[in-house]
Amino acid sequence: MSHLWRAGLVVLAVGVASMAQAAQAADKLVGNAAAGQSEVMMVCAACHGADGNSTNPQYPKLAGQHADYIEHQLESFQKGRRTNSIMSGMAAMLTQQQIADVAAYFSQQKTAPGPVDTDQVALGKSIYENGVPAVGLPGCQSCHGPKGLGNAAKLVPHIAGQHAQYVVQVLTGWHNGQAWGDGPHAKLALSVGQKLTVAQIHAIAAYVQGLNAVR
Ligand code: HEC
Ligand code: HEC
Incomplete structure (x- = not known):
């Protein structure tokens, strides 16, 4: 009886493990904009602005940027394909889920127009x-x-x-x-x-x- 039960547990555990692998393999995490907003307020807003419209022109505006593009750039900083003394460190702190969340938040904001020269x-x-x-x-x-x-x-x-x-x-x-x-x-x-x-x-x-x- 207990033997069978244990075998069942093993099957279950294997099943859960392969589900987890399948979830990891599915390339796309769904971003949560509300979670992204609190991450942004704590870290990113200081340079990029609370709504992604930075006021200091050395920091790019992220408001209205495509979510996939933001994710792509944050992954590039993490993998060292793109390097910057500030952003390489910032990106290194983020999990895949946080990347999806901040990308969802910024992509939903509206870009403020800039002055014309x-x-x-x-x-x-x-x-x-x-x-x-x-x-x-x-x-x-x-x-x-x-x-x-x-x-x-x-x-x-x-x-x-x-x-x-x-x-x-x-x-x-x-x-x-x-x-x-x-x-x-x-x-x-x-x-x-x-x-x-x-x-x-x-x-x-x-x-x-x-x-x-x-x-
Ligand atoms: C201390 C200032 C600072 C903070 C804080 C900061 N950034 Fe940045 N960010 C920069 C700078 C500077 C660049 C431009 C890097 C370059 O020139 O390659 C940049 C670039 C980026 C880019 C690339 C944008 C593009 O148009 O290619 C993304 C995406 C980004 N930051 C996201 C974030 C996120 C998300 C956070 C919060 C977790 C964050 N940043 C926090 C300064 C900052
Ligand atoms: C053949 C297509 C193509 C043309 C033409 C092109 N771009 Fe791009 N541009 C891209 C792609 C693709 C990227 C993203 C690069 C990456 O992800 O490494 C990009 C990125 C950029 C970025 C970086 C934005 C950011 O915040 O990360 C700027 C700025 C830019 N382009 C300006 C220009 C300007 C100005 C011109 C015209 C002189 C131009 N591009 C012509 C395809 C193009």
């Missing part, structure tokens, strides 16, 4: 729409969309309204050859930065900051 806008707009044909760079809109909303399914980020200072920081890094890993996305981004001159980077960043669907 009128001196730079004309050149920036032309690069945004038409690229730089002489060096074979397509317009930014061909991937990021005419309004800068990106493409969630393809992990192309929402960039409309992003701080110009941060956009300059990112594009200059790529321009100087600092890749975000060696995946196809990272290589694509690197080649965009390398095809732009420093002056073009400043113009396009000014345009991106003022680009917002709500305008």
